[in-house]
Amino acid sequence: MDDLVVTGGRAGGQDDPGGTTAVAAVEPAAAAPAGRAPGAPAEPGAGGIGAGGIGAVAAGATVVAAGRARAVFVVVCAAIFMSNLDLFVVNVAFPDIHRDLGGGLSALSWVLNAYAIVFAALLVPAGRLADRYGHRAGFLLGTGLFTLASAVCAASPGLETLIAGRALQAAGAAVLIPTSLALLLDATPPARRAAAVRGWAAVGGLAAALGPVVGGLLVEASWRWVFLINVPVGVLTLVAGVRVLPRLRKAAAGRLPDFVGVLALTAGIGLLALGLVESSSWGWGSARVIGALTAAVVLLAGFVARSARHPAPVVELSVLRAPGFGPAVVALLLFSVAFAAMLLSVVQYMDEAWGWSALRIGLAITPGPAMVPPVALLLAGRAVGRFGLGRVAGTGSVLFAAGVAWWALRIDLHSPYASSLLPGMLLTGIGVGLVLPTLTAGASTVLPPDRFATGSAVVNMSRQIASVLGVAILVAVVGSPGRDEVVRSFHHGWWFVAATALAAGLAAFTGLSRGPARPAAAGH
Template structure:
């Protein structure tokens, strides 16, 4: 029965009613996770005011979600391959919706943070499954078009996310940033169960690297706690113990992955120097972006005087530029190779971040936006357009086809982990106190110290790319899939799957 379902799925056409339902439900599901990654930043000042929290709680509101998502996203993809992509996707959507409800009714910061961690688990189940369902369901002749539609509609959702989030925060309240997921899930789940065929990887097995996933997640959690707690507690035993514990668990994670027969993160994939180099560049780029978006949304509201809606709208040009021009950037990267885009793009993005230093009191007027904010977000957008699509294509081209899904998952998880650490570390490095976001003057001074750090990370990424990334042979560049380059990867590079028929089991 499973084989008949998988076989039927291969024949779905984009123009058929079933094809349109498949695209709708996968776009809705992935948009839930994407929106809650992008809109939360504009809601942070209002959350802090309403719940009476300090800066550390706001950091955890962002990082609790990123922590579980980054730690479990590879495991989530493997579960879908083994137990059914539709089944795991639906479980993820339901889980995400219930966690969103808990976020929306949270009476205090502790409950909100716990609910955000639960949201990340749901995101780890549904995010890999949305594109995997597209790849597994459509006829080979229509697969590229289906992926392009999924990517394009998802990009629109990411682009308007901060705008919608700001509108909700200023209107019905910040809780609706989470509660909006409930009607989306109410549409997504029945459509998936009725119209999306089930599919599995016939080569996948039931052995999952749960130990590796747990070690990785707990290592990140302990390091994150140490970085966030340090400004308030200093070099206390709890802070030092967490930092040391995180490092030890990280070392244990590496040893476990080296010795397991079926590791979540096979060390052999890093035998490709190109793959390793691009992931180091990814760490630099997305650490900078994670810190930038976290701090800029607060700067615009607390210092410049924007409303939540105004702050979300002010940041919109960055994602709009990515939506409009990422495909062309991917095509250019195919022609000239990745080295130039991955060197030039981060430098341009760093320039945009430095231009954000102009944002301050008075920047919330029309003239202030045109002279202070718009040049910064536009230049940043140009830099991201230049680098994100070639980065994704280079990740896929640096490993064999059978490992494309694994390589993309590693790259996506690395980006999210980098953003997680940046949100935890930047306030500490910039000297932000626990109540900094309540004081415009204090936050502005620390923001001026933080933005050059973010720009420096981008420049470091550019230097690493220039020194290590090599242009693959033209025949290899031509195999990149241009339909996957339409994206708004401001939180993480777009998640790809292996082409249909390629084996993507853990450790394979």
């Protein structure tokens, strides 16, 4: 028989900074209500040992067999791999999509823009609703939507259908990604949660490493295979998910989330992304960009004000005020700006300056992302346990900045790959492996179990918005240089990336040196 592991926080410990004590919920018996505020006394009649008794764990916890916990990890990571791989392979397919479906560059760009806007806008509402109605149901719904949308994209007769399919993919991913992390945290004992998050993030890094090469190989057959490959993976994940994902008790009944707030948040993030994405074509000073960004600021400010007074807000401001959560999100946002700009810049440079093919570019990029899984799984956890979260994330940011600065100092039109681009690619890969999993774990593990999906959604939304911002600023810095100016223009872009990464390191060093966000020795 499988060993049993108990999920949830430990009273007053570092894994449970709120000092939550509540009744353990044993599957399949009825669980203690997960909606109770951290630190609140147990409700009368709750089963188990009793509130604050021996063996009490965090509200919303469950007892899961160790073997089943491993199965949960495999299922959620299969879906994460699928959704993350899709983000990287689509870029490789752009030229073939253009030749097949037509449309100008501006219209074609919405294959990416539609995904970015819908994904960023729906992450937090989807995570909040999943916290209320169940992480398992949300994960299965998100996986099903993503799989169906992939089939729509693969069969698209025109650009409009492809863009609509990409928007539907984003809606599925917005539900899938936060609930996948929430399910993983639900099924993992407190002492191993940070390690589980690092593994979850490392899967995304592996998808990033394989994405460019896989995309190049699939496009050799047809660009439609970039989307079609998701269908069998999604179907298998759904079948396995129905069998192995635990049925956790939902949050206590109460008010529905603030749907006016959902609309304000969705419209605000959508307009912000629209203004940033279109700034290069419309112009930063154009009425449309200024209008979109102004309206976004007004809507998001109204959303924050409404969340502060609504009895059931989409985002509880207490989540943002959790010790260690805010600083981790700020550092993660800055680093994500640098990461998105770095990835676009190096792809564009190899295409514009060196004239390399998509497959060759994919192979050249691979060593960097390939460093992420081993660094995240073998080094980051031990380093955090010894030096603390802030120092590890800060050091990773500095290494990332050093790799990009190497490009600015060493790359020209005729520099060899092995001595110019490759060393910087390896340094950026090590930096990503130290920073992204560490900050994601630091932001996620400070929250109570009934807010795992909401916190994960906030983290991922900030990364998505940062990615749009990083790409927009890079395009503005680099511009559209001619052959004689391409090296100098990209050097300017790389110095911007390095400076932003250093700012992320400073935020990590100063904001995360101490406190509950540091998952010391978690998983070891």
